[in-house]
Amino acid sequence: MIVILRRNPDQVQLERFRQWLEERRVSIHPTVGMNQTIWGLVGDTSHLDINLIAALDVVEDVKRVQEPYKNANRKFHPADTVIPVGGTQVGGGGLTLIAGPCSVESEEQICAVAQAVRKSGATMLRGGAFKPRTSPYAFQGLRAEGIRLLSIAKKLTGLPIVTEIMDAAQLEYFDDVDVIQVGARNMQNFELLKALGELKKPVLLKRGLSATYEELLMSAEYIMAGGNEQVILCERGIRTFETYTRNTLDVSSVPVLKQLSHLPVIVDPSHASGRYQLVPSLAKAALAAGADGLEIEVHNDPAHALSDGPQSLRPEAFDRLAGQLYAISGLLLEA
Amino acid sequence: MIVILRRNPDQVQLERFRQWLEERRVSIHPTVGMNQTIWGLVGDTSHLDINLIAALDVVEDVKRVQEPYKNANRKFHPADTVIPVGGTQVGGGGLTLIAGPCSVESEEQICAVAQAVRKSGATMLRGGAFKPRTSPYAFQGLRAEGIRLLSIAKKLTGLPIVTEIMDAAQLEYFDDVDVIQVGARNMQNFELLKALGELKKPVLLKRGLSATYEELLMSAEYIMAGGNEQVILCERGIRTFETYTRNTLDVSSVPVLKQLSHLPVIVDPSHASGRYQLVPSLAKAALAAGADGLEIEVHNDPAHALSDGPQSLRPEAFDRLAGQLYAISGLLLEA
Amino acid sequence: MIVILRRNPDQVQLERFRQWLEERRVSIHPTVGMNQTIWGLVGDTSHLDINLIAALDVVEDVKRVQEPYKNANRKFHPADTVIPVGGTQVGGGGLTLIAGPCSVESEEQICAVAQAVRKSGATMLRGGAFKPRTSPYAFQGLRAEGIRLLSIAKKLTGLPIVTEIMDAAQLEYFDDVDVIQVGARNMQNFELLKALGELKKPVLLKRGLSATYEELLMSAEYIMAGGNEQVILCERGIRTFETYTRNTLDVSSVPVLKQLSHLPVIVDPSHASGRYQLVPSLAKAALAAGADGLEIEVHNDPAHALSDGPQSLRPEAFDRLAGQLYAISGLLLEA
């Protein structure tokens, strides 16, 4: 940690700060510049509150040198984490392809979609049971019943299932769920993260709409600090000034997160764009950028055009896309 | 609701869409332009899913004409909502001044701050018991014990107390709390909002870091739809590209929210800036923009300079500021 | 254009507005809803000032139905524009690969880089002569002399040259330049755009740091309205709250711009990321998303490690990347 002192600091306060640091077994290496004095702090600075130091009258600025996350940090765990899920795995070179409808609506629907996407090469089935909706008047999901229907589809197809949790109190329904998804709006629901840290089950953690890479990794750290190291990071678009797309897919997050962390990184192009026409382009881009996998919304209901969510592909479109994705994945492995 | 059709739409799908709308008792008023046909939809369109319509092949775009919130909407409730809290009230012309430390640390601390801020004119006491922290390694608050200490300070000073909830499971500790605060990170924790909707107790709802005005009002709507109409909106800074301040105080939110909604609007300049030096300027600005009140961090601990949070004022600075705020408030009421 | 009227509008003002529209040969199709009346405006509304209408007391909101750009609009020009440059072309299925150093520094440097990138498959040479720098104390480029050196490299290698203009007064030096680049900071330098509209030479127009798709297309429209239809759009990253990367590459811009417009779209991954380690991932992502080409910084100076710009690749890294890009491009053409 680096502390930049104000010019002509109050000597009494400065001395008090020096003592406070020494009590915490942090030693001080001063650099006296022409206009500014800098203190390099050496020792275990991970327990120092940077905001608290920044507030001191004698301090102009503080800069952290080391990342505040440890378990999620590639520096301390150089090898890629690979997370086994059912018969498949996330990370480690293959292509994870999670597909399924936005919401579970009925047994027929979820089973039909599950069979279709498995045939196209999906490795996991997704489907919303507990649904976070901005409006209290919108459909809130089938909840526990939705998870029951997912289990039926899992038995039918063998695909592991991924579904979202909204509150720790819902955990009792998640026994048969293979990967628990934390949505963007709950990325900093710390009570929920702590509860998930006590499980031994993979967690798919979505980046919040305005979360930095560091904040995403700190939320992963919450889960990992509890003892659950099976965290899958997921980029799903951030909020920017551009409103033509629902969110802006931050494709740079893929190489950056893989550099900062050893955790696998997947991308959700459906929520990132909010427009199904863009999903194929963004899915291919994410893969080309190095993502370990994709989570894509697929919906079937050929009889009733209205049931398509705005970001869902029909099974035929997904089938075509999956073929292209496997081709790109193969090419990248060779290159 | 206005639907802009694609040029040369598929007639079968168009007919199916028309029938679907009619089944929902929505009538269609077409406007045929040179390049585009528009359908104005008349009837109760509040139950139509705009995303679903946007996804239809025959639709180029959909635009909502009416706000999706009702209980929070000034159009349907023209008079300002005034919320009584203890012997004071929020909204209705007076100045609500909520002050207190970031975290409750000890009985001595919270009681000393409470007495100091009451003397300076604060109308409520704030203090964090359950603390949302980005790092799992940071101090997480005194939790239930913190609320017990707030109650002692309330008994001592008569000031109503405001403190944050992080999960519906914590509600059992909030009996003596006068105003329950929902933090920015939980603004879209819908399960929590639903639980708060079942109470008869004021809720101070903070705007999320990247929440639009409409999303904030939709979260208020979640609480109000459950039957609890005592919602206080709170601007606390949004996330933008500018990182010199921790967040960017969106002072325009004050006149905009008061125009769109009848709910009272307060501002938290401490979290918005993250720098105590900026708090007085921002507090005065918020008040001049028409805010019903302010929530300001105040910390006392003259013996130990290190205990100041970066955005906390010392009691003397708060006292000076409170005097200026009451003067501005008086001037604005006259003008 | 759709006008949403206020409830209970002033009838005199409403009548005046109706007459004003009729004078402009715009006819009004009213839709009377339960809570709101909407006017659909039919006729040539492209000359109506939407801001002016929005300001009327009787108007609650106005929404445009049609895009405000015409020459750049795919609706009116369905076929892809292909722009010939020297012996190569931009758009139309091939891969445009523009490579070269950030700044032209010397004849040796620019000629060496030009020869290296041509060998790796670059189709054009870039190099900065007039340099926009945030600091007045930073190197401002070799200016006219830099263009002279680019011409030498062009003669040597046959590669067409691309370089940036900062002011219309510099046009006299651009005779031998094949593609004139307009930087992000000048995307709305309207006097410059007008001057470029009078030329018959391709313009590579970079998206501003906070420009929407529509604003980028309106700036293209400025050039095209003057008669110069040879505009190449270039995504180079937008400014968001995430500061780990210098800018956030908005990869969705590629499919969106190609849908809204017939103009070719290229991507600059070097400036988007500001970190050379990310350039290969982002270049592949942009191509997979459907970009017509890439502009990549390449710098050679093996003797002196310090001369690498932070976002420049060395020639060997570029050579490896170019191979991968041609492989992906081939795969996408087949698929």
Add this chain to the structure above:
Amino acid sequence: MIVILRRNPDQVQLERFRQWLEERRVSIHPTVGMNQTIWGLVGDTSHLDINLIAALDVVEDVKRVQEPYKNANRKFHPADTVIPVGGTQVGGGGLTLIAGPCSVESEEQICAVAQAVRKSGATMLRGGAFKPRTSPYAFQGLRAEGIRLLSIAKKLTGLPIVTEIMDAAQLEYFDDVDVIQVGARNMQNFELLKALGELKKPVLLKRGLSATYEELLMSAEYIMAGGNEQVILCERGIRTFETYTRNTLDVSSVPVLKQLSHLPVIVDPSHASGRYQLVPSLAKAALAAGADGLEIEVHNDPAHALSDGPQSLRPEAFDRLAGQLYAISGLLLEA
């Protein structure tokens, strides 16, 4: 400047870097931490290119300790700059009130507005002659003729005039202009800034839509480095995810800029909001935050309701607002 080295750096490259620094008379103070080595650089580091250092293989990160601007920096010029304009001045305690129409339209219009706003207490007259418009099809201003009409209004009322320049080639028309305005879109038009640096005339520099405080101050530095120290900084709203207002007024910029720099700071609430209903609230907020003045759009044309720009006040509304502003200004001076 602080350089954070990578772990286990290449010793040859590290030695080369050390020599390179020493050649530039920069001395190195190393701090060897548990996980990281830091070099504090002492000496004149203002000529070191931070991006270049960041790109070195041996470097993990570089952080600047000192601001890159000097002439605009309060550290080196502690006293407030006061800029005399005609018989009035900007900065130094009084209230600068610049008012007038968006565009100059006719002699009658500009003279009527000028007389009205002078009566209400305006200290300068604004009016657009050269107009930056996003659409090539929109009215581009009366240009040179507009400045001629402003001069007539100046002679009539004695008010100094403020108007915008878009290109250095227009300078020949600005002889009679008292304050030259640089619009947000030209804040980084460096060729224009250099030309203005050679004048001895006040420049009102607007913050770009996505410019940081540091970038705004660096643009001021461009002008000041040329010898013209009369720069007035102007906040006019930044671009964020919130689109209800045209831009988001960043009211924190006022106390921050006044802390970082000695230059006067004014605010334009009209362009910040894009909605005249919000102008009074934002104007009062800006003043309460400590602004030296305001630039407000005022338009008269009582006969024709349509001529109001969306962010313009009518003279009566401005008169009421000006009274409130002078009252707040008086109160703040006392406090």
